[in-house]
Amino acid sequence: MTDVTPETTEEPVAPRMRTIKSFVMRAGRMTEGQQRGLEQGWPRFGLSPQQPLDFAQAFGRDAARTFEIGFGMGHSTLEMAAAAPEQDFVGVEVHKPGVGALLSGLLARNLDNVRVYSCDALEVLRDCIADGSLDRVLLFFPDPWHKSRHHKRRIVQPAFAELVRQKLKPGGVLHMATDWQPYAEHMLEVLNQAPGYRNLAEDGGYVPRPEERPVTKFERRGERLGHGVWDLKFQRVD
Numbered sequence: 001m002t003d004v005t006p007e008t009t010e011e012p013v014a015p016r017m018r019t020i021k022s023f024v025m026r027a028g029r030m031t032e033g034q035q036r037g038l039e040q041g042w043p044r045f046g047l048s049p050q051q052p053l054d055f056a057q058a059f060g061r062d063a064a065r066t067f068e069i070g071f072g073m074g075h076s077t078l079e080m081a082a083a084a085p086e087q088d089f090v091g092v093e094v095h096k097p098g099v100g101a102l103l104s105g106l107l108a109r110n111l112d113n114v115r116v117y118s119c120d121a122l123e124v125l126r127d128c129i130a131d132g133s134l135d136r137v138l139l140f141f142p143d144p145w146h147k148s149r150h151h152k153r154r155i156v157q158p159a160f161a162e163l164v165r166q167k168l169k170p171g172g173v174l175h176m177a178t179d180w181q182p183y184a185e186h187m188l189e190v191l192n193q194a195p196g197y198r199n200l201a202e203d204g205g206y207v208p209r210p211e212e213r214p215v216t217k218f219e220r221r222g223e224r225l226g227h228g229v230w231d232l233k234f235q236r237v238d
Contacts, residue, residue: 029097030096030097030100031097031100033100033101033104034096034097034100034101034104035100036100036104037099037100037101037102037103037104037105037106037107038096038099038100038103040103040107041100041103041104041106041107041116042103042116044107045103045106045114045115045116046103046115046116046117046118047090047115047116047117047128049117049119049123049124049127049128051128052127052128052129052130053090053124053128053129053130055088055133058115059088059112059113059115061088063086063087063088063113064086064087064088064135064136065087065088065089065090065133065134065135065136066080066087066088066089066090066134066135066136066137066138067089067090067092067125067129067134067136067137067138067167068089068090068091068092068137068138068139068140069092069121069125069137069138069139069142069155070092070093070094070121070139070140070142071091071092071093071098071102072093072095072098072141073097073098073101073102074091074093074098074099074101074102074105075105075214075216075217076140076213076214076216077089077091077102077114078102078105078106078109078111078114079214080212080213080214081106081111081113081114082109082111083212084113084212085111085113087113087135088113088114088115089113089114089115090114090115090116090117091114091115091116091117092116092117092118092119092120092121092124093116093117093118093121094118094119094120094121096118099116099118102114102116103116122155122160122163125163125164125167126163129167130167131166131167132166132167132168132169132170133167133169134167134168134169134172135168135169135172135173136168136172136173136174136175137164137167137168137172137173137174137175138175138176139155139156139174139175139176139177140175140176140177140213141177141178141179141216141218142154142155142156142176142178142183143155144178144180144182144183154183154186156176156183156186156187156190156191157190158190158193158194160190161174161190161191161194161197162194162195162196165194165195165196165197165236168236169236170236170237170238171235171236171237172235172236173200173233173234173235173236174191174197174232174233174234174235174236175210175213175231175232175233176191176231176232176233177209177213177229177230177231177232178229178230179218179219179222179227179228179229179230181228181230184206184230184232187230187232188205188206188232191232191234192204194234196236196237196238197234197235197236197237198234198235198237199232199233199234200233200234200235201232201233206230206231206232207231207232207233208231209229209231210231210233213231
């Protein structure tokens with residue numbers, strides 16, 4: 001008797017591609033203030049990545065919208081939000097101590113123009129942010145992934161440039177900054193080749209540090225040591 005394998009009409013399931021993360025989840029001890037910030041601030045400022053973001057509902061108004069990728073401990077976010085109360089800011093950070101620190105700062109300063117995600121910023125951009133809805137996207141001092149074998153982990157890649165372009169309004173700006181010159185050169189190369197952007201630097205290179213980007217304590221220390229910082233601004237043109 002011959003065994004016959006029944007035919008099936010089901011399509012083979014393709015293996016799920018592994019997404020290369022541009023960050024590493026670090027275990028960090030939270031201070032009491034950071035923990036308190038999470039507990040008290042998250043219900044007011046926290047956002048869920050499970051649904052599209054309705055800016056008008058989240059902020060109760062229609063204003064210029066800034067999306068910040070990887071706000072660290074939130075110092076720059078607090079300074080920018082306090083200096084521009086007429087604007088709305090959405091910050092994304094994966095590390096809980098930083099999220100707690102920002103939430104604590106928002107409560108202490110009584111700021112209401114910031115909302116926060118605690119997850120992968122690229123997933124938020126892709127799944128939660130409507131196309132053509134952002135005035136600015138900020139990427140300040142991302143991990144440069146110095147070693148050549150790790151360059152594939154750098155967040156600034158052609159696919160990143162295209163995703164950001166889709167989410168920016170026409171005329172919206174991607175502002176990046178780094179203190180690692182090889183990464184600055186990489187950023188410049190990627191964005192100069194990306195369609196739909198215009199470099200706002202007069203010479204086609206880097207812009208002077210914009211006044212709206214706060215100077216961090218690490219940047220001040222780097223300046224004392226002779227380290228450089230490179231700012232890049234690219235505007236969506238279509």
